[in-house]
Amino acid sequence: MSTVRVLALSIFMGGLAAACSNDVPEHPARVPLSGALNFRDVGGYQTVDGKQVKYGKLFRSDDLAALNSNDLEVLQTIGVETVYDLRHNYERVQFPNRLPEGDQIRVVEIPVYYPPLDRRESRRKILSGEFERGHFQQLMIEANRAFALEFPDQFAAIARGVADSGSQAVVIHCADGKDRTGFAIAMLLTAVGVPRETVYEDYLLSNIFLESKNSRNAFLASMGSMFSIPSSEIRYLVDVRREYLEAAFAAIDEKYDSFDDYLRDRIGLDQQTIERLREVLTE
Numbered sequence: 001m002s003t004v005r006v007l008a009l010s011i012f013m014g015g016l017a018a019a020c021s022n023d024v025p026e027h028p029a030r031v032p033l034s035g036a037l038n039f040r041d042v043g044g045y046q047t048v049d050g051k052q053v054k055y056g057k058l059f060r061s062d063d064l065a066a067l068n069s070n071d072l073e074v075l076q077t078i079g080v081e082t083v084y085d086l087r088h089n090y091e092r093v094q095f096p097n098r099l100p101e102g103d104q105i106r107v108v109e110i111p112v113y114y115p116p117l118d119r120r121e122s123r124r125k126i127l128s129g130e131f132e133r134g135h136f137q138q139l140m141i142e143a144n145r146a147f148a149l150e151f152p153d154q155f156a157a158i159a160r161g162v163a164d165s166g167s168q169a170v171v172i173h174c175a176d177g178k179d180r181t182g183f184a185i186a187m188l189l190t191a192v193g194v195p196r197e198t199v200y201e202d203y204l205l206s207n208i209f210l211e212s213k214n215s216r217n218a219f220l221a222s223m224g225s226m227f228s229i230p231s232s233e234i235r236y237l238v239d240v241r242r243e244y245l246e247a248a249f250a251a252i253d254e255k256y257d258s259f260d261d262y263l264r265d266r267i268g269l270d271q272q273t274i275e276r277l278r279e280v281l282t283e
Helices: 003-014 069-078 089-094 119-128 135-150 152-163 180-191 196-224 231-238 242-255 259-267 271-281
Strands: 058-061 080-085 106-109 169-173
Touching: 058 180, 069 080, 080 152, 119 196, 135 152, 135 180, 135 231, 135 242, 152 169, 152 180, 152 259, 152 271, 169 180, 180 196, 180 242, 180 259, 180 271, 196 231, 196 242, 242 259, 259 271
Parallel strands: 058 169, 080 106, 080 169
Antiparallel strands: none
16 A cells, blocks of 8 residues: 555544634634634524524534634633533544643533444545445435434433533534534424524534535545545535435434424433423523
């Protein structure tokens, strides 16, 4: 295997191709951290009953491993008190979060691990040539159906934690803040009455903030395959697509008459918890 190929794949898999924060367009939702491109406030969305999601309460992000001292000050300024880390242990070991010193921020580790999405497995497929066109697209569709139906304990823990968080600011994140975090935020926004079209809009914002990073990573992964896998196919893996979240909602709609039924019967939330979520997240 050529040195160039190994280097390209190592950079892709290790996340060293992350874009500079200067490459990220300004957006009202994004909190301008140098070390986290996809850190944003989920506040401001209108609900079907005329309320809106509170600003400064719920944040979503990619990993927090590259935060600098200025970023840490921003976290303290916005009052983050709890961080939910949805990554697998190997991801946390490879890229440990950098948070303000002391015990003012509580970290809750809730791994949402879907083995086919393991980056090590993606690397193996790229190296081995075990690839058919459309594979990554189908993988992401199946992963989102799995998020909806196969991880009730994990998403219940997140929902209960947010419901019990009072006025504390909460961050939910994974590696890129788009897939596992994307479903977690979609679940919470839907639970409090944000219309589905708005939920899709929030979900797709990751493509804006991660575009420069994803473009570079797709090229590097294609290079690592000696261009046997086109970068356009890699983009199915590194981007988010509306069809991915649609697959999650379709999996729910096929089995449950309403989203509240899903929250109660699959996720295991009682009505009191659902009501607390709405009280805590909306105004």
